[in-house]
Amino acid sequence: MKLNFANIEQEVKKLWAVKNIYRVENKSDKPKYYVLEMFPYPSGAGLHVGHPLGYIASDIYARYKRHKGFNVLHPMGYDAFGLPAEQYAIETGQHPAVTTEKNIARYREQLDKIGLSYDWSREFKTSDPKYYKWTQWIFLQIFNSWYNPETNKAEHISTLISKFETIGCSIKNQKSKIENSFSAAEWKSFSEKQQADILMQFRLAYLADAEVNWCEALGTVLANDEVVNGVSERGGHPVVKKKMRQWFLRITEYADRLLQGLETLDWSEPMKEMQRNWIGRSEGASIRFDLTPTLSKGEGAIQSPSNTEPYGYETTDAKTFEALKPIARELRKNQTETEEIIWEAVRNNQLGFKIRRQHAIEKFIVDFVCIEKKLVIEIDGEVHLKQKEEDAIRTEALNLAGFKVIRFTNEEVKNNLQVVIQKIKTALQSEATTPSPLERGQGVRSNEAGTSFNLSNGVRSVEVFTTRPDTIFGCSFMVVAPENDLVNQITTAEQKAEIEKYVAYVKSRSDLERMAEKKITGCFTGAFALHPFTQKPLPIYVSEYVLNGYGTGAIMAVPAGDSRDYAFATHFEIDKPNIFEGIDIAEKCYEEKTATLCNSDFLNGMDYKTATQKILQEIKAKNIGQRKINFRMRDAGFSRQRYWGEPFPIYYENGIAKTLPENELPLALPHVASYSPGPEGQGPLANIKEWTDKNLETNTMPGYAGSSWYFLRYMSPQEDKAFVNEEAMKYWGAVDFYNGGSEHAVGHLLYSRMWTKVLHDLGFINFDEPFKKMVNQGMIQGISMMVRNIPSISFDGGIYNPDSNKVENIISVFIDKGFLEKLPVDDILIHIPIDFAEFNGGKYYLTKEKLQELKNTHPRFGNVNFLTKEICSKLGIEAFEISEDKVELLPVVEKMSKSKYNVVNPDDMIAQYGADTFRMYEMFLGPIELSKPWDTKGIEGVSRFLRKFWNLFFTEDKLTLSDAEPTNEELKILHQTIKKIDADIQKLAYNTCVSQFMICVNELQAMKCNKRSILEPLLVLLNPFAPFITEYLWKEIGNKNSVIDAPFPTHDEKYLVENSFSYPIAINGKTRINMEFALDADAKDIETTVLADATIQKFMEGKPMKKFIFVKGRMINVVV
């Protein structure tokens, strides 16, 4: 009978459906096993052949585990919120819910064809309100928690509040993010807003300012993906960094636990390594370097009376403040009409910054001030001369105190409030800021993090983080990150212009560009700091190689011990003091930790360890720093100014973020008329009146919100009382086997680990790592066909005519490589659809016929032609031999994507070859963890294999199985195969499994084996790979149950024993001949026999034998 896979698939699918074979119960006598693969984002392009790679791999494992007697949970769902659906909505006006639904239906249809053993009754999508109700609910739990450093876990915020109510808050004892300690009594005296602001500094989900990609022209925030070369992908408009109020998850509190937790996980070492590097724990010290007196003017800092901390944000001294307080209060009650207008427009962080009114600064009470931005806003009354003079003095004094002053008249405010607010906004954005916790580097453990300074006295010192405090005597300069606020404050008048130029240059560059920059760039600020031990002045530079988000955003540069510092010092001709005994640093620096220190005062003669201990003691004693653990990881931004995501169950009341009651969840996404951004660049929700009337949060959650906990939902997808049913959670526990692309190695995995830990800390689940075993699949890449095109004769342009110096004729020209040198232009490579390429003699071509077809079917290529003699002459190039029939294409291996026209659809493969062949071929391509290009050509081999396998069961059109006793040879190949398949499935080496199946079937075919005792176990072995054909044959040969419930065969070594081995015999490592010896033969006898052999004698060329190497069962080597 001929193998008809289409019929078989039909029939087997029916059988599966009738018996509901993949339905999994939440209880069983069998041990549980949870297999999960990263669920897909349902894109409009449908699945391509790369997606199923991981699904098939997991499916094989899930089926294998089931054969091995486990109750296997193997679910699938959709990560359905995301940017592409929204972009599509913007372009076409179709609601993302509609397109997503359509895409999901298509995905499901495609997935169903592959024969995956999913329990589809557990399917869900993250964009379903029934699902995101619980995403919102979990967010509320995170919002309502803080990280208690004493218990080292998350706790409900109420435990923090009761602490404040009973003992207050001491920054010495707490890992506090706030500037000042307060007593219990003070806490109780704070307003609701003040209390809320303080609690916000502790919540695991909190609001803070962060920079976003802002595109003024589009009036919207752009994802990194949408920014190309500094301009928006859509339209090519400029993109700048802009601060916005955003939600964050305080994942940094979990840094240590995320790091330690890795040790307990069965993940590949590179994966763990990537996470370790992302978390980036480093031990070192924070050290304060005082600035030279010329800058701080020696005025000294105001100290808080209770401790040695400076008053971070105090704007005047205590005495003056007390004196001015009643006046300020009075003034607030009696605001002028104009002041009232402004106040209404700026209060409650409306402009993204806290603005205070009638506030004491130095000896003045100013109308409005943004302390954070050091900006004073004054409203001028009637203008007369005396007033003008007074205002000038006031402005100067405020300027001296470090404040910028902007003034508006009553008329301006009344007549054109918009303009006034815009001016304030501009001023707020351009002015210096005090570092927010974010800018200071969230990973910083100590409350003394950040560059410290005092408002009324200017900057006092620069604080650095270093991992090598032992090298401090090698420090010859300092570097501050360009975006660090310190820059504005310490730069001298002479250097101001140059620094501004440099900072502007850096701002125009993306982070990636900055990081990838090889060239050394930087600029001197004019300021100097004092070396804390030698008192030598150290010049302070600004350079892009110092990142503001890491450590304190400032470093002590040690050229002798750090390559970037070394390169910088060389470039700017800065002194490079050598501090390593016996090491020459004339050519390059020394980054190892093994040298002895010299030229280092009290550290001389010490090694790394001793010196580090010593210097830490010294800086502690001098009170200029301390040991510190720093993390590279930052808190996770959790807001998106988008529509298609989970709405936050948050509303605002008097500027305080408040939670919606649980019974109002889910807060459903409302329908919107358009997907354009809100008036201030907020998400589209800001355009809905009913939404803003309720003061609901207008941001939505990011893509990873839903995927951070989805693995829990599969356990009890219908549960409506909780995010997961407790019993189900206890039964299934953590995922045993998780599979997904390595491109998710950090982001998704870290966030879901964090969520799991939070849920665990709060007592909702009884495990704190989500994925016990993690497997990364490589990508299936596409082969793209690139054609060379000349840009000066481009799609949108025309032919450049040197005579008229104009571009004429709209035409595009594809050329061959050979013409390149002859043409006075550069080419660019353009993708053309892969199905238009013709393969001939090892090369790919685009023929004239195919070009015509391309032009007809793809309007984008409508104007394309091959280079002709005519065009050459128009370009003023001498005509040369041109083939006007075809051009050579350049095959390039890259990501499969619609825009690259290189997508291969699994449906086509399955229609042509069948699902089993498709599954096996995907596995046959190579190890799953490696990326490899898809090439349909090889699929024939697997297809042939399955036909051969099928034919073992049939003679002519009849199923003919024999019940005869198997021969030893037959048993041997069967048991070899069982052994290999069992071992290789566990190793996930599926490609070698397929090879072994082929070897096995080739041998059985040669033996003409049709014995049930051989073929029946083979059906079970092959089932995980080819579920359709095996299920069908299993039934055909008379079994009642599904093959999936048959136990996995076990191999018996007795069929595999060999008693002799053909040894390769090498002379000096070069294999010359093979000789057969019994495996139990005596080594001495073998040696005698080998040496007596004529061929061996010939190759030994009469030289005496030095050594005889005999490895039993492997090889023999004669050394002469």
Added chain:
RNA sequence: GCCCGGGUGGCGGAAUUGGUAGACGCAGCAGACUCAAAAUCUGCCGUUCGCAAGGAUGUGCUGGUUCGAUUCCAGUCCCGGGCACCA
């Protein structure tokens, strides 16, 4: 730039982790069957010298360790992924 992974025939890859490099498959070549084609089967198939027997050479590149290196070490080049708002 930094972190992770990978470079083996024309192509995908294998090699029991230091022991016969190229299993298995694709493509190619030759043959059988056939009126013919498809399908199927058999043989050959890294490069190079040689009619052959056989020899030399060969796992990105340069060195090192070893009786022996695709495998271990040092350096270097190239490709892929990630770098915090694509998913």
